[in-house]
């Protein structure tokens with residue numbers, strides 16, 4: 001995965017740092033163009049996965065829009081050169097100030113998650129003399145078969161509204177003069193590898209569409225969200241996710257009405273594989289049944305293992321010795337600060353470099369200053 005010149009470059013840099021392979025990002029976006037954009041689908045990059053300007057620039061050049069979940073993300077997208085007409089704004093708890101940012105730029109869609117939010121949006125739009133386009137986020141009660149913290153489409157989750165509340169929405173709408181309901185929105189979770197949940201989602205969308213038609217509401221936008229997963233175990237076997245199969249699910253199963261646009265909001269599957277966290281071994285110590293490799297990166301740089309029990313592949317970059325058993329851990333004062341337990345790796349010594357792979361999404365952006373550690377930096381392949 002990393003050529004000798006790149007590893008030499010790593011040796012001259014202060015660790016830990018995130019390394020982004022921008023060529024792989026371009027290749028990934030190329031597949032999205034071929035199998036998604038070129039078929040007329042609209043794809044919004046979920047900026048929360050990674051908001052670095054270098055990444056945003058390449059995403060913009062590929063012709064994608066942006067999916068935001070905060071007012072600052074809207075500002076960042078505008079700063080990175082995206083047009084307001086390409087920006088959707090989701091989120092279960094938008095503040096008045098954040099809604100006003102969206103109104104100011106006249107973004108393409110507010111993806112609203114409750115009836116109360118729609119009412120507040122209408123009031124704020126009236127106050128500022130604006131008109132807002134709304135997609136209502138519906139909770140399809142589809143099991144995404146992923147980690148429970150990143151499952152979002154079940155009735156028990158806080159996201160969206162239950163379709164059985166739609167009659168209330170239909171009653172409200174004529175009174176709300178400063179909004180137009182232009183679409184429906186869904187997002188069932190993240191790191192979804194099995195395509196069946198997306199097939200189930202399509203079926204739910206088709207049934208919900210019937211309800212809108214029965215109420216003479218014509219929807220322009222069907223937004224099916226994101227959540228497509230990546231191969232964390234063997235990233236080199238699948239550096240670019242299989243977007244052909246992903247988009248085909250929607251070709252085959254979604255019943256699209258004339259003139260309707262279909263939107264996607266992909267985050268992880270776009271940027272996940274292009275990023276690695278590069279770290280140095282500080283110390284090796286023998287445990288009872290394993291050896292501990294203590295890295296200079298920890299949960300402050302990459303929290304996914306501690307938060308979601310995520311297993312990122314750890315690739316030694318500077319050792320070719322016979323293998324030993326390791327727990328690969330960080331320096332933070334918590335036992336959850338562990339990247340991997342009991343894995344076989346070429347023998348590591350103090351000063352060896354390792355790459356923690358598939359860390360481009362929800363890695364650097366979730367880093368923290370816990371323990372007053374320095375904020376982790378980004379390095380690019382070009």
Ligand SMILES: *Cc1c(COP(=O)(O)O)cnc(C)c1O
Pocket residue numbers: 046048049067069090091187189190191225226227228265266267268269361
């Ligand atoms: C986070 C998020 C996404 C992107 O999810 P991925 O799993 O990274 O593709 C899309 N839509 C909404 C509303 C989100 O909150």
